[in-house]
Amino acid sequence: MEWIPARLRRGRAVVPVVRLSGVIGAVTPLRPGMSLAGVARMLERAFAVKNAKAVALVINSPGGSPVQSRQIYLRIRQLAEEKKLPVLVFVEDVAASGGYMIACAGDEIFCDPSSIMGSIGVVGGSFGFQELIKKIGVERRLYTAGAHKAMLDPFLPENPDDVSRLKALQREIHDIFIALVKGSRGARLKGADDLLFTGEYWAGDTSVSLGLADAIGDLRSTLRARYGEKVQTPLIAPASGMLSGLLGRRSPGAMSMWENTANLPEELISALESRAIWAKFGF
Secondary structure, X not given: OOOOOHHHOOOOOEOOEEEEEOOEOOOXXXXXXXXXXXXXXXXXXXXXXXOEOOEEEEEEXXXXXXXXXXXXXXXXXXXXXXXXXXXXEEEEEEEEXXXXXXXXXXOEXXXXXXXXXXXXXXXXXXXXXXXXXXHOOOOOOXXXXXXXXXXXXXXXXXXXXXXXXXXXXXXXXXXXXXXXXXXXXHHHOOOXXXXXXXXXXXXXXXXXXXXXXXXXXXXHHHHHHHHOOOOEOOEOOOOOOHHHHHOOOOOOOOOOHHHHHHOHHHHHXXXXXXXXXXXXXXX
């Protein structure tokens, strides 16, 4: 038996673990973010593990793209239903905004007392440079076909009609987010809508009291208590290294040195945006 991989030995429960971390959807050459394309294979491998009793997801994300968040959520639920396996989510530092949307794919959500959860809302931002370009003597020349093609252009004065359209779009996306949370958490939610869905976020104990999470608990202790001291928890890691490169599967956002150099200004902006998203939650 000692020559047989631990996860294949009879009598031992197996719970594969997948880590989902980082800003969602911010895929750039030097700073790849989390996307369905980047995590789909890991999820499929986790749910395909023989003799698995459940699949554990370790989440640490401040959010990002609502589209990628929902697509990852849907893939997890599809695999869980196909394989008839429960999904246990363990929140590390943050599961906020899109990160919490993904966490809702779990049948149960566990967190640390200091974990930050929630931020169920939609945010968008920009800058206004119209006064700056006047000072430095730059003339803005913009040509469009379509009355709203230049909507929210940062080099033009803010248009109240454009802001109204943006807010309407945000409300639509927010409603989708709210429906997903309600559909996933159901009667476990204990707070009123005007508390839970304002974009506010909370620490672990309060999150549990509001029904955003089910209990305080860490992965090792929780799985041992549920499946026994000898439970196996193989980590399902993304493909990497030479073989991945030979097969033509470069990591998300991977580019050549020259491509990276050409995109350094965009990378700097991306890094600052990513840092700002994490900083919102104190990290």
